[in-house]
Amino acid sequence: MSVNIPITVILNGESIAATVPAREPLVDFLRDHMGLTGAHVGCAHGVCGACTVRVDGVSVRACLMLAAQADGARVDTVEGLTDSGAIADLQSAFHRHNAVQCGFCASGMLITAAELLDTGEVPDRAAIRDHISGNYCRCSGYQAVVDAVEEVAKTRAATRGNCA
Numbered sequence: 001m002s003v004n005i006p007i008t009v010i011l012n013g014e015s016i017a018a019t020v021p022a023r024e025p026l027v028d029f030l031r032d033h034m035g036l037t038g039a040h041v042g043c044a045h046g047v048c049g050a051c052t053v054r055v056d057g058v059s060v061r062a063c064l065m066l067a068a069q070a071d072g073a074r075v076d077t078v079e080g081l082t083d084s085g086a087i088a089d090l091q092s093a094f095h096r097h098n099a100v101q102c103g104f105c106a107s108g109m110l111i112t113a114a115e116l117l118d119t120g121e122v123p124d125r126a127a128i129r130d131h132i133s134g135n136y137c138r139c140s141g142y143q144a145v146v147d148a149v150e151e152v153a154k155t156r157a158a159t160r161g162n163c164a
Contacts, residue, residue: 002021002022002023003021003022004019004020004021004022005019005020005021005022005068005071006018006019007019007020007067007068007070007071007072008071008072009070009071009072009073009074009075010073010074010075011030011034011036011075011077011080012036012075012076012077012079012080012083012084013080013084016034018033018067020033020067020068021067022066022068023066024066024067024068025044025062025063025064025065025066025067026053026055026060026062026063026065026066026067026069026070026075027039027041027051027053027062027063028041028067029067029070030053030062030075030077036077036079038077038078038079038107039051039052039053039062039077039078039107039108040104040105040107040108041063042104042105042136043063044063045063045064046061046063046064047134047136048105048108048135048136049061049105049108049109049112049134049135049136050104050105050107050108050135050136051063051108052107052108052111052112052135053075053076053077053078053111054074054075054076054077054081054111054115055070055073055074055075056073056074057074057076058115059111059112059115076111077107078106078107078110078111081110081111081114086114087110087114089152089155089156090110090113090114090117090148090149090152091110093148093149093151093152094106094109094110094145094148096148096151097144097145097147097148097151098140098144099140099144099145099147099148100137100139100140100145101139101140102138102139105135105136105137105138105139108135109132109135109137109145112131112132112134112135113128113131113132113145113148113149113152115131116128116131116132116149116153117149117152117153117156120156120160121153122153122154122157123149123150123153125146125150128146128149128150128153129142129146132145132146132149
């Protein structure tokens with residue numbers, strides 16, 4: 001017998017009330033019930049990073065978190081970060097550098113990279129590689145992803161007036 005649980009989340013800035021099966025992963029709630037298909041189900045074990053979303057500002061694997069655990073939280077998906085313009089420069093850099101090819105990893109990679117960039121620091125290439133290391137990409141070889149993230153970090157720092 002399935003138990004349903006009422007939840008309320010702030011999803012991409014909008015308050016959402018829903019009833020979810022107790023054991024439903026957050027990624028399934030986002031994709032199947034909310035129509036937000038940016039988070040992908042790759043491995044369903046939290047290894048590949050394709051399902052990455054932000055919960056209360058922290059990147060999490062939506063395949064490992066239950067929707068019921070998000071009750072009362074702010075959940076941001078790649079769609080929300082895109083609509084708000086928060087990652088526009090990062091998306092543009094990914095495009096310019098051909099950082100993703102098939103696109104399956106793109107949403108998780110963008111959210112993970114954005115988390116690093118939101119620190120305001122200008123990470124070196126090793127730090128960028130380390131931060132995105134939990135996001136698998138079978139197409140790009142990561143070099144272009146690192147190039148794109150590095151470019152955005154340096155551009156943001158120059159805009160703030162603390163060039164690296």
